[in-house]
Amino acid sequence: MLLTLPDILDANDLQQARRLLADAPWTGGKASAGTQAAQVKNNQQLPYECEASQAIGAMVLRGLERSALFLSAALPRKIFTPRINRYAGAANHYGNHVDSAIRSLADGQRVRTDLSCTVFLSEPAAYDGGELTITGTGGEQRIKLPAGHAVLYPGTSVHQVQAVTRGERLACFFWVESLVRSEEQRRLLFEMDMALMQLRQAHGESAATTALTGSYHNLLRMWADT
Numbered sequence: 235m236l237l238t239l240p241d242i243l244d245a246n247d248l249q250q251a252r253r254l255l256a257d258a259p260w261t262g263g264k265a266s267a268g269t270q271a272a273q274v275k276n277n278q279q280l281p282y283e284c285e286a287s288q289a290i291g292a293m294v295l296r297g298l299e300r301s302a303l304f305l306s307a308a309l310p311r312k313i314f315t316p317r318i319n320r321y322a323g324a325a326n327h328y329g330n331h332v333d334s335a336i337r338s339l340a341d342g343q344r345v346r347t348d349l350s351c352t353v354f355l356s357e358p359a360a361y362d363g364g365e366l367t368i369t370g371t372g373g374e375q376r377i378k379l380p381a382g383h384a385v386l387y388p389g390t391s392v393h394q395v396q397a398v399t400r401g402e403r404l405a406c407f408f409w410v411e412s413l414v415r416s417e418e419q420r421r422l423l424f425e426m427d428m429a430l431m432q433l434r435q436a437h438g439e440s441a442a443t444t445a446l447t448g449s450y451h452n453l454l455r456m457w458a459d460t
């Protein structure tokens with residue numbers, strides 16, 4: 235399932251993020267990639283401990299906490315420290331790859347990458363190319379969203395970032411380990427949660443919505459690992 239999460243960052247956040255990134259200490263992106271991915275990766279990243287990276291990461295985490303859509307779709311257990319990357323000039327693309335299954339946090343904790351997320355920091359009109367291209371059972375999807383919006387997609391998918399041929403593409407990305415490991419179960423829970431929300435909006439609370447909410451939580455209890 236591919237899901238757009240609107241307005242993870244607002245206009246103020248974006249302005250602050252771009253100011254922080256204007257003179258940030260960019261480095262080559264290969265260092266953080268696995269062996270296969272390093273062969274096709276050609277972009278720039280920020281060291282995660284630098285000021286810009288920390289400040290923007292914190293901003294993104296606050297945005298995620300406000301997003302009912304993110305919480306319902308991802309059912310997050312752990313979130314990998316958000317990273318920032320740049321595609322521009324000669325370092326402008328990232329060929330087809332699958333992200334490593336397990337990432338380690340600075341404190342040694344491991345995060346299983348059930349879901350990947352990209353938050354777009356540049357407006358689409360500021361660059362050409364740079365679409366996040368995700369290959370799934372339904373074919374290829376090319377994604378380029380307004381600044382502040384994010385896309386959430388399965389960590390299992392083969393994906394790439396197309397070459398940026400004009401301007402620069404700034405983004406924040408991270409992975410999520412979900413309370414519910416199975417994508418199929420996670421999707422059912424998300425669909426049920428969204429349908430319940432619509433039922434409540436249309437008809438208010440009823441015995442049926444209470445019973446269905448109970449079923450939602452009982453399925454979550456059956457499938458979640460905390």
Ligand code: NI
Pocket residue numbers: 331332333393
């Ligand atoms: Ni990737």
